[in-house]
Amino acid sequence: MSIFDIAVIGAGVVGTAIARDLSRQDLKVVLLEANPDFGDESSKGNSALMTEGHDTPVGTLERQLVVRGYQRYVAEGPGLGLPMRKTGALMLAWTEAQRVIVEHHVENANAEGFPNVHLMDGDEVSRRWPQFRPGVLCAQWMPDELIADPFSTPYAYLLDAVTNGVEYRSHWRVSKAERRSGGWRLGNDRGDEIEARLVVNAGGLRADHVEALAGYRDFEMRPRRGQYILLDKPAQAIHDVIAYPTPTPTSRGILIAPTIFGNVLVGPTAEEVEDRDDRSVTDSGLAALQQAIDDMVPSLRGMPVNTIYAGMRPATNHSEYQIIPRFDEDWLTVAGIRSTGFSGALGIAEYVMSLIFPQVFDPKPKAQLQETRVPDLSEQSLRPWADPGKINADPAYAEMLCHCERITMGEVRDALASPLPPQSIKGLKRRTRAMFGRCQGFYCGARVQAMFDAAKGKPHA
Numbered sequence: 001m002s003i004f005d006i007a008v009i010g011a012g013v014v015g016t017a018i019a020r021d022l023s024r025q026d027l028k029v030v031l032l033e034a035n036p037d038f039g040d041e042s043s044k045g046n047s048a049l050m051t052e053g054h055d056t057p058v059g060t061l062e063r064q065l066v067v068r069g070y071q072r073y074v075a076e077g078p079g080l081g082l083p084m085r086k087t088g089a090l091m092l093a094w095t096e097a098q099r100v101i102v103e104h105h106v107e108n109a110n111a112e113g114f115p116n117v118h119l120m121d122g123d124e125v126s127r128r129w130p131q132f133r134p135g136v137l138c139a140q141w142m143p144d145e146l147i148a149d150p151f152s153t154p155y156a157y158l159l160d161a162v163t164n165g166v167e168y169r170s171h172w173r174v175s176k177a178e179r180r181s182g183g184w185r186l187g188n189d190r191g192d193e194i195e196a197r198l199v200v201n202a203g204g205l206r207a208d209h210v211e212a213l214a215g216y217r218d219f220e221m222r223p224r225r226g227q228y229i230l231l232d233k234p235a236q237a238i239h240d241v242i243a244y245p246t247p248t249p250t251s252r253g254i255l256i257a258p259t260i261f262g263n264v265l266v267g268p269t270a271e272e273v274e275d276r277d278d279r280s281v282t283d284s285g286l287a288a289l290q291q292a293i294d295d296m297v298p299s300l301r302g303m304p305v306n307t308i309y310a311g312m313r314p315a316t317n318h319s320e321y322q323i324i325p326r327f328d329e330d331w332l333t334v335a336g337i338r339s340t341g342f343s344g345a346l347g348i349a350e351y352v353m354s355l356i357f358p359q360v361f362d363p364k365p366k367a368q369l370q371e372t373r374v375p376d377l378s379e380q381s382l383r384p385w386a387d388p389g390k391i392n393a394d395p396a397y398a399e400m401l402c403h404c405e406r407i408t409m410g411e412v413r414d415a416l417a418s419p420l421p422p423q424s425i426k427g428l429k430r431r432t433r434a435m436f437g438r439c440q441g442f443y444c445g446a447r448v449q450a451m452f453d454a455a456k457g458k459p460h461a
């Protein structure tokens, strides 16, 4: 039986960020993930906006941790190879009532320590971004808002954690938690067991199930679906800034934003659903997304659609994050990271460290850390197919596999041979972007599958 100091449950963006920070300490840490691949639940279907935090509720832990998460991402992301683009964001007003709300938001943001946020008059908005529906009265301009890579972010955190000593076990759904003296014994349905002195539940959408295994029932999941339309790359020539409508008391509204991969995203809707796995796209959802296009950037109407999909926010019946230290019982809950976890993850991880050290463990920082980087898959990077140096050194980077996204055989080969090889085709897609393009794998899917099967030692059908 393996015995660990800390077991983290859940390799979403939050659990991987926590594992990364824990890897800085001289402790035996394991990260347990139910799915074949990490980042395959809430963390795969978000808008990938790295927000400064001024739109989170003031005075909350969420605000504090999102602000800090953004700061850390900007400082640490480049070292991990993570791309980011400061496109800035606008919250737009077309009516007098909306103008009042926007002005109020600007005043609050300035008073709460975001000096760069300011009011922009409608003429300037229309001059700089003529794509908006005519008649913009004013906007809140947030110049520091970023777009980033949603899939490489948990990958970068996990790769760094594993390289620096964290043990990672996928296909390991915790289905049993048994209290021992001074810790827990965790088990899965295959009969594997581990023991840990402290358990951190970062189970995202299923954190309540994990809590129930240990007998805790402080919150209920209220999963909130968000549907999207992803427009094809030509749309970014029309629209290249994060744009929000004026929020209402119940909703932040549907945004239209560029992605780091060159597309334009329209979404998300916000619907409470019973089934946390119901990621269906509905007629009413699509109608709301089309309406948002008409309301904000009508010239995007009719642009080719790359795909439609939905993500699921791990919201609970509480509006605040559910970070609950239960150190008398060797358990720490890190749940309910509803709609800001992508931005907040590094802030949450740092906060978790401040709870654990020195209360549960004395800090023993490792003397030496190894640096890691993930491949930059963004459109702003010099991609292998366009890099003569890379191609000269290795012709596999000239052999095009996915023509839509321009992904080469060399990149897919590298991902399959990485220290954290993808465990599924979906994982390989997120790692390389092969099959993510306009044809959605129609042309390259069979070859990608063959490479995946060969790497796994499976016969290819």
Ligand SMILES: Cc1cc2nc3c(=O)[nH]c(=O)nc-3n(C[C@H](O)[C@H](O)[C@H](O)COP(=O)(O)OP(=O)(O)OC[C@H]3O[C@@H](n4cnc5c(N)ncnc54)[C@H](O)[C@@H]3O)c2cc1C
Pocket: 009, 010, 011, 012, 013, 014, 015, 032, 033, 034, 035, 038, 039, 040, 041, 042, 043, 044, 045, 046, 047, 048, 049, 050, 051, 172, 173, 174, 175, 202, 203, 204, 205, 206, 207, 210, 225, 226, 227, 268, 310, 311, 312, 313, 314, 337, 338, 339, 340, 341, 342, 343, 344
């Ligand atoms: C539509 C939408 C838009 C969003 N937009 C943004 C945005 O623009 N910016 C932003 O900052 N945030 C955004 N978010 C929020 C962000 O995506 C989430 O806050 C974040 O992904 C939550 O991460 P997590 O690690 O807590 O959960 P998850 O990603 O769900 O990870 C939890 C992990 O735990 C594993 N697990 C569960 N149970 C077990 C078990 N029993 N044993 C082992 N493993 C288990 C799961 O398999 C999963 O991998 C958005 C979310 C959605 C859905």
